[in-house]
Amino acid sequence: MKIKYNLIHKDKNTKARYGLLETNYGTYETPIFMPVGTQATVKTLDPDEIKEIGSGIILSNTYHLWLRPGEDIVAKAGGLHKFMNYDGPILTDSGGFQVFSLANPKDISEEGVIFKSHINGEKLFLTPEKSIAIQNKLDSDIAMSFDECPPASASHEYMQNSVERTIRWAKRGKKVHSNPHQSLFGIIQGGAYEDIRRFSATETVKLNFDGYSIGGVANDGESKEDMYLAIDYSIPYLPEDKPRYLMGVGEPIDLFEGVERGIDMFDCVLPTRLARHGHAFTRNGKINLRNAKYKEDFTSIDENCDCKCCKNYTKAYIRHLLVANETLGQRLLSIHNLRFLIKIMEEIRESIKNDRFLELKEEFYHSYLKNNHSKTSKQKD
């Protein structure tokens, strides 16, 4: 089946909305944060752990799976769910984000993009049709249209031309999309240009996708202000009865800012990447568990957290694991960081239902920003 979005309640004071998303693998509340499993696995975790932290939808990566193990192998395994043993909904991106970071600008044509494999330097060619064909074979529940992802610094002229091409690519992809179990999203681009975002949103919505993504907000060097403007400029033109997905964003502050502006879905590698570097989210900002001050700290990362890491392990032990290069350390932190974001989303949903989103936001910011200089999240895993 295609996904179905049901808007249940709109917050009285903001554009935040609470809804239910019906998928092939059950119904999930939105707004939702989606953990990223780039290479058909959420780094360091197994499917039981992903479910235990309350994940609904997870993300996987078309570019990476195309290269390794190849979409045909995934298809022969019975699709991505069977291949990776995950019986929840999976969203695949289009590969565009990775490809554009590996391509030379002169190798972008109307037909598609020439770029070099990050694994062996092999020359590869990705087109809208190819991206959709790969995703059809992966058999994810939600596929993304292939879009150009221009840098924040692109000129108005470049951005307008790029968005027009992305719309033509969206049409081409939609035309060949042939998996009846799979939903397809269109992607809104346009940087921080109000007129281009409006154009991109209006034209993309005319193509009638199953949902709409807002892209181009998690590039390196993108400012938070531009991200918020990109959302503000896009949302008014998106239909109320379709989900809205802000791609590549997962810094806690950005989750609040996105939800406030009407976003329903988020994904980001930030929680697992931070974990691999020894960092943990807390309500009082991020902490670095490698810090010597945790050597004899026999308390959990967050006493109010209900994750397996916080219920069973001390900062001193996690620090020991990190210092001794034991992968269990990264795994426990991945569990905690993902649970942290998923828990925030649970609280956000509850606050929307009770028209108290802004109070929750203020509470959270008050403690989180006290010691924390929040940066824009980046997408590279």
Added chain:
Amino acid sequence: MKIKYNLIHKDKNTKARYGLLETNYGTYETPIFMPVGTQATVKTLDPDEIKEIGSGIILSNTYHLWLRPGEDIVAKAGGLHKFMNYDGPILTDSGGFQVFSLANPKDISEEGVIFKSHINGEKLFLTPEKSIAIQNKLDSDIAMSFDECPPASASHEYMQNSVERTIRWAKRGKKVHSNPHQSLFGIIQGGAYEDIRRFSATETVKLNFDGYSIGGVANDGESKEDMYLAIDYSIPYLPEDKPRYLMGVGEPIDLFEGVERGIDMFDCVLPTRLARHGHAFTRNGKINLRNAKYKEDFTSIDENCDCKCCKNYTKAYIRHLLVANETLGQRLLSIHNLRFLIKIMEEIRESIKNDRFLELKEEFYHSYLKNNHSKTSKQKD
């Protein structure tokens, strides 16, 4: 409490014995294979997984924990069980094996051993008293006496002198051992010299330890024949009412050979180290999951295995994880390899109870050795 060994049944055709070992954390059947958690974690696994595969006792490493995080931090955490969140019995080695591989022969004296830290090259001094003091603080359930671990190639004269010193060290360690919850084992050395093994066993047993280890059999370059001789030469002088532990041995064939000669306990890093290199035990010998022939093999590693890895994942997926450097691959293989050895021990115990150990051994060897050139297991993790 101290451990208590109850001999329940002796195999009619061999020296294999089935027994029950009472510990601070429950009673376990022997012969038993003990997974190794060198740095207060069984590499890539968490305690739930360790229990799920049917582990009883696990091993941890005095030398490594002394250096990182330090025994005082473990003691402040409430002991090793609390530090690593494992509520099963833990055995610690003496540190001797690691220390001697890092020491210069001229730095071994009656007092102890001078050697260089493998982490930062710092000069360190380990004595029998210090080893026991560290283990007392770690609060493991079973501690080992500090012994010299001479190479297989040592001369008769060197070996005799070494064993005499190891016995003096065992006395010194026993004298300062002060943890009432902790059992203490003596270690039999002597290489493949029958007279020295007899001397070592006889003299060590006079000191009345809670159990006896047979050491010096898992050094690099040691032959299987010497290992089996070392057991044969030691066992006759060990009391029937105490457990016998063959240190550092975990190659499946060696488990059978050890059990047949009267061994009750084994440990080895082999299953987890093989896993990290992409290898898996099967009843038909070891296989390398990185091999291209598994690219489209959608069957499990072993259809008859009851581990989480074999019940849920295909060779093709595990190969993908290994090739893509995803740690879940190593983790699933660690689960499988440990479960493989633990399952063998379950079958071995059942066979002893029914006086059909030799039949099981023959069955196992027939399929396992068909394609497999078994090597002596090594202890380095």
